[in-house]
Amino acid sequence: MTMPRSAGRRAAPPAWRKPVLMGAPVVLLLLAFLVYPVGQLLALSVYNGEGFTLAPYKQLFSSSLYVTVLWITLKISLATTLVAVAGAYPIAYLISIAKGPAKSRLIFWVLLSFWTSFLVRAFAWVIILGRNGVINGTLMSLGIIDRPIDLLYGFGAVLVGMVHAMLPLAVMTMLAVMENIDRTLPRAASTLGARPGTAFWTVYFPLSLPGVAAAAIMVFVSAIGFFIVPALLGGRRETMITQLIIDQVQQTLNWGLAGSISVLLLTVVLAVFVLYDRVFGFSTLTGETAGATHNRDTAMRRLGGRVLGLLGSASDALLGLFPRRRPHGTGEKPAATLRVLVWAMLGLISLPAFLMVPLSFGNAGLAWPPTGFSLQWYEQLLQSPLWMQALTRSLVVAFGTGLLSMAIGVPAAFLMVRSRMRGKGAMLAFILSPVIVPRMIIAVGLFYVFAQMGLVGTILGLVIGHTVVAVPYVVMTMTAVLRNYDTRLDLAAQSLGARPLAALRHVTFPILGAGMLSSFLFAFATSFDELTISLFSSGGLSATLPKQFWDEVTLQVSPVIAAVSTGLLVFVAVLIYAADRLRRRSLAS
Amino acid sequence: MSSSSLTVQGLAKRYGDFVALAPTDLVVADGEFLTLLGPSGSGKTTLLSLLAGLVPPDEGSVRIGAQDVTYAPPYERDIGVVFQNYALFPHMTIEENIAFPLKMRKVAAAEAKKQARAALEMVHLPHIAGRYPRELSGGQQQRVALARCMVYKPSIILMDEPLGALDKKLREHMQLEIKRLHREMGTTVVYVTHDQEEAMTMSDRICLMNAGRIEQLGTPADLYFRPRTLFVADFLGESNLLPAALGTRVGDEAEIRLGSDGIPGRALANGQDLPAGSAVRVMVRPQNLGVARPAGDGVPGVRGRVSDVMVTGSLTKVYMEPLDRALPPLVAAFPTRNEADAIRIDDVLALSWNSRDAVVIPDAAASAGAAKAA
Numbered sequence: 001m002t003m004p005r006s007a008g009r010r011a012a013p014p015a016w017r018k019p020v021l022m023g024a025p026v027v028l029l030l031l032a033f034l035v036y037p038v039g040q041l042l043a044l045s046v047y048n049g050e051g052f053t054l055a056p057y058k059q060l061f062s063s064s065l066y067v068t069v070l071w072i073t074l075k076i077s078l079a080t081t082l083v084a085v086a087g088a089y090p091i092a093y094l095i096s097i098a099k100g101p102a103k104s105r106l107i108f109w110v111l112l113s114f115w116t117s118f119l120v121r122a123f124a125w126v127i128i129l130g131r132n133g134v135i136n137g138t139l140m141s142l143g144i145i146d147r148p149i150d151l152l153y154g155f156g157a158v159l160v161g162m163v164h165a166m167l168p169l170a171v172m173t174m175l176a177v178m179e180n181i182d183r184t185l186p187r188a189a190s191t192l193g194a195r196p197g198t199a200f201w202t203v204y205f206p207l208s209l210p211g212v213a214a215a216a217i218m219v220f221v222s223a224i225g226f227f228i229v230p231a232l233l234g235g236r237r238e239t240m241i242t243q244l245i246i247d248q249v250q251q252t253l254n255w256g257l258a259g260s261i262s263v264l265l266l267t268v269v270l271a272v273f274v275l276y277d278r279v280f281g282f283s284t285l286t287g288e289t290a291g292a293t294h295n296r297d298t299a300m301r302r303l304g305g306r307v308l309g310l311l312g313s314a315s316d317a318l319l320g321l322f323p324r325r326r327p328h329g330t331g332e333k334p335a336a337t338l339r340v341l342v343w344a345m346l347g348l349i350s351l352p353a354f355l356m357v358p359l360s361f362g363n364a365g366l367a368w369p370p371t372g373f374s375l376q377w378y379e380q381l382l383q384s385p386l387w388m389q390a391l392t393r394s395l396v397v398a399f400g401t402g403l404l405s406m407a408i409g410v411p412a413a414f415l416m417v418r419s420r421m422r423g424k425g426a427m428l429a430f431i432l433s434p435v436i437v438p439r440m441i442i443a444v445g446l447f448y449v450f451a452q453m454g455l456v457g458t459i460l461g462l463v464i465g466h467t468v469v470a471v472p473y474v475v476m477t478m479t480a481v482l483r484n485y486d487t488r489l490d491l492a493a494q495s496l497g498a499r500p501l502a503a504l505r506h507v508t509f510p511i512l513g514a515g516m517l518s519s520f521l522f523a524f525a526t527s528f529d530e531l532t533i534s535l536f537s538s539g540g541l542s543a544t545l546p547k548q549f550w551d552e553v554t555l556q557v558s559p560v561i562a563a564v565s566t567g568l569l570v571f572v573a574v575l576i577y578a579a580d581r582l583r584r585r586s587l588a589s
Numbered sequence: 590m591s592s593s594s595l596t597v598q599g600l601a602k603r604y605g606d607f608v609a610l611a612p613t614d615l616v617v618a619d620g621e622f623l624t625l626l627g628p629s630g631s632g633k634t635t636l637l638s639l640l641a642g643l644v645p646p647d648e649g650s651v652r653i654g655a656q657d658v659t660y661a662p663p664y665e666r667d668i669g670v671v672f673q674n675y676a677l678f679p680h681m682t683i684e685e686n687i688a689f690p691l692k693m694r695k696v697a698a699a700e701a702k703k704q705a706r707a708a709l710e711m712v713h714l715p716h717i718a719g720r721y722p723r724e725l726s727g728g729q730q731q732r733v734a735l736a737r738c739m740v741y742k743p744s745i746i747l748m749d750e751p752l753g754a755l756d757k758k759l760r761e762h763m764q765l766e767i768k769r770l771h772r773e774m775g776t777t778v779v780y781v782t783h784d785q786e787e788a789m790t791m792s793d794r795i796c797l798m799n800a801g802r803i804e805q806l807g808t809p810a811d812l813y814f815r816p817r818t819l820f821v822a823d824f825l826g827e828s829n830l831l832p833a834a835l836g837t838r839v840g841d842e843a844e845i846r847l848g849s850d851g852i853p854g855r856a857l858a859n860g861q862d863l864p865a866g867s868a869v870r871v872m873v874r875p876q877n878l879g880v881a882r883p884a885g886d887g888v889p890g891v892r893g894r895v896s897d898v899m900v901t902g903s904l905t906k907v908y909m910e911p912l913d914r915a916l917p918p919l920v921a922a923f924p925t926r927n928e929a930d931a932i933r934i935d936d937v938l939a940l941s942w943n944s945r946d947a948v949v950i951p952d953a954a955a956s957a958g959a960a961k962a963a
């Protein structure tokens with residue numbers, strides 16, 4: 001019997017080494033390329049190169065402009081959040097109760113919108129709402145109006161664009177919580193005498209609230225730092241605060257003022273998060289405790305309970321008005337009305353991007369309806385060195401970002417799930433902070449630091465910057481994957497003679513493969529669609545695809561955009577389909 | 590040197606403040622079949638995991654043969670573990686699962702396949718080689734887990750309730766199979782079960798655990814006939830535990846006085862070294878308790894009024910309330926007889942037993958109560 005290396009070994013290996021090795025990369029990355037740059041930017045607001053100054057803040061509050069813009073930003077973000085969350089709820093609910101291929105189909109369409117570039121989707125609305133756009137074109141050809149009406153450049157257009165941009169995010173966030181709700185609970189409620197409406201509002205809905213809250217805060221925080229939609233669809237009065245930061249950095253080079261606006265923005269976001277933590281607790285964000293809302297305000301709770309009870313009876317009364325189609329409730333299959341509603345909404349959110357397809361093959365430019373058939377825009381696209389270089393650069397950067405984020409994020413996720421170290425909650429909050437800090441602030445801070453380091457315009461700089469914003473998603477998805485993984489399988493493998501690396505290779509990775517692939521794709525797609533950081537850090541000449549897209553739509557709109565959009569749409573669809581196929585193959589095997 | 594004996598010294602495991610295993614000493618001889626028995630949560634899986642190296646101990650040591658393996662990883666221990674929840678790899682077929690330990694030991698693929706097939710044959714599942722674990726029933730998964738553990742013939746096998754999900758017939762077949770393997774290969778086996786009968790029939794020795802410590806360690810007969818604590822007497826089989834006061838020692842027996850009437854009697858002293866006058870319990874197994882119609886009123890003895898009679902096939906059980914209120918309800922069991930002399934509810938019976946079948950057990954609760962009163 002051979003037992004090399006173990007003879008006489010009495011001391012346990014040092015327990016601290018592994019966690020440090022696993023956690024250090026992500027912490028160092030974020031310290032160097034999140035905390036330091038953002039800190040620099042914030043410092044610039046009180047330091048003018050010679051000493052302490054409050055001049056930027058005087059400037060900020062002396063004119064009503066900035067406060068007004070902040071107010072508008074909050075108003076748009078809040079409206080977006082309300083509409084997006086309300087719209088996302090039925091979709092997420094249907095997905096969570098659907099089964100088999102129906103579920104996969106629903107998820108495919110949500111993912112397609114989710115991963116279709118923000119730029120493509122926002123630009124599609126320009127086409128739809130424009131003077132020669134889809135709506136005006138259709139109404140005029142039907143003879144309902146005889147002069148185009150102004151739909152673009154107003155609050156309505158911005159709201160539509162923002163909701164469209166945020167809805168898939170809301171669905172995905174909510175779904176994470178809803179999938180964890182024990183499906184037998186509403187059924188148990190009905191055996192206890194609750195009618196369907198009451199069962200939904202008093203059992204299911206309260207359990208899904210953490211998901212609603214998580215979706216709301218994700219949408220709100222993303223919306224508040226968003227500039228693509230207001231810039232493309234809004235008028236002067238829909239200017240949002242991030243656009244002001246861009247102006248300060250790109251046009252007036254007033255870093256102090258940019259810093260002070262960032263402070264303002266960050267303060268608002270942090271205030272929202274503190275409020276959120278007070279009410280729901282951060283753990284709900286990672287879908288950890290479905291249903292375990294520690295609502296501290298008991299009066300609120302009681303009131304909430306009463307309102308939900310009323311809603312329940314009201315919907316039961318409403319349902320009672322209709323003749324029962326099936327004798328024993330709705331059973332397993334979701335109600336037809338819900339399905340129709342959800343598919344209509346999915347159609348609506350998918351449609352805009354698909355409008356680009358006929359336009360890209362027409363020969364009449366971007367006016368609706370498209371006429372003729374030609375491939376000229378694709379030819380132009382393929383012959384344009386600018387677009388082709390941007391495409392190559394984006395692919396390289398996205399691939400690099402995927403690899404780097406996985407290398408850094410996967411060990412961190414293992415640490416978050418497996419170790420029992422202290423301060424884990426704080427570390428998780430730190431890792432997720434790039435999601436919370438408005439992207440614009442990170443981007444401007446990185447630009448400032450990259451300029452000092454000579455990283456502006458380099459692939460490396462972009463990869464680092466994109467990794468900072470992609471790594472939280474990798475950690476989040478991998479944490480979820482690892483939580484479902486039975487660690488006893490590793491132990492079993494080891495007891496059967498597998499050394500740790502063999503256990504990883506033969507057991508852990510094959511089982512986690514699909515989850516790791518989707519994490520990688522998440523990071524890849526985040527980078528591939530990243531505009532804010534690239535806007536500054538790609539430098540003037542070495543644009544990425546989104547940056548090139550942005551330059552085109554803001555400077556000169558050409559139908560090549562439609563061809564690019566179609567290409568992106570196909571690319572994303574193929575990617576999702578392939579990922580799903582791979583996932584299913586690994587499940588089946 | 591016995592290469593696959595297990596020696597545990599002062600081994601302990603805590604989770605926070607909770608003591609899952611108090612410092613424990615245990616020696617399992619080479620080739621022995623030792624069963625860990627005990628109520629749920631008593632630390633059986635914890636002890637097994639420490640032996641396997643699946644969790645690190647807080648203190649103490651584990652040796653296999655002469656080797657200290659306290660902190661050696663599982664793959665360096667040449668052990669086999671059958672997990673309580675099977676732990677089959679979901680992404681491998683049954684055959685791949687079983688061939689896995691062979692592959693880790695660099696056995697050629699063809700040979701591994703042959704051995705895996707043989708192992709499946711042994712657990713009567715040759716037809717499922719190509720299936721995936723989730724396509725099997727619980728009992729089938731359990732048998733695969735067994736096959737996977739036995740296929741590479743480790744010198745020590747640790748099994749955590751390996752037959753829990755099987756029906757009676759299959760369970761008995763697998764018990765025989767495990768015993769046969771144990772005999773033929775001379776494997777050292779540490780076996781966890783909830784099932785007393787299984788523990789009694791299979792083990793060389795039983796280690797009865799309670800609340801993270803070993804309550805008693807001994808042969809099945811030791812535990813059944815000579816329990817050293819009330820917990821053991823109560824846990825293994827049915828027992829009558831009569832409160833008594835200890836009298837003087839007579840050879841390996843002791844005088845006792847039962848109940849409030851001080852009815853005299855004798856019982857095995859059971860190696861207990863207690864002062865005369867100590868409060869004890871006297872254990873008599875139901876099948877050793879004789880019942881008869883009382884002969885006359887003058888004869889001192891324990892009398893019971895029948896409260897229930899149950900015929901459980903081959904055995905008849907008579908439940909009685911002793912006339913002496915200080916004694917707990919009693920049960921006697923005997924082979925079911927013709928109903929001519931049937932015992933009826935409310936009959937009063939005289940109880941008797943052979944002193945060799947009665948055992949003295951210290952009554953910790955009573956002496957604690959007495960100490961408090963003093």
Ligand SMILES: Nc1ncnc2c1ncn2[C@@H]1O[C@H](COP(=O)(O)OP(=O)(O)OP(=O)(O)O)[C@@H](O)[C@H]1O
Nearest residue numbers: 604607608609627628629630631632633634635636
């Ligand atoms: N990882 C852990 N963290 C905290 N407590 C634990 C952990 N593992 C086990 N325990 C506790 O240690 C005690 C002993 O557990 P163990 O699994 O050894 O019991 P067991 O005897 O195997 O029970 P069963 O027969 O139900 O399998 C239990 O009270 C259990 O709750």
Ligand SMILES: [Mg+2]
Nearest residue numbers: 633634673749
């Ligand atoms: Mg156990």
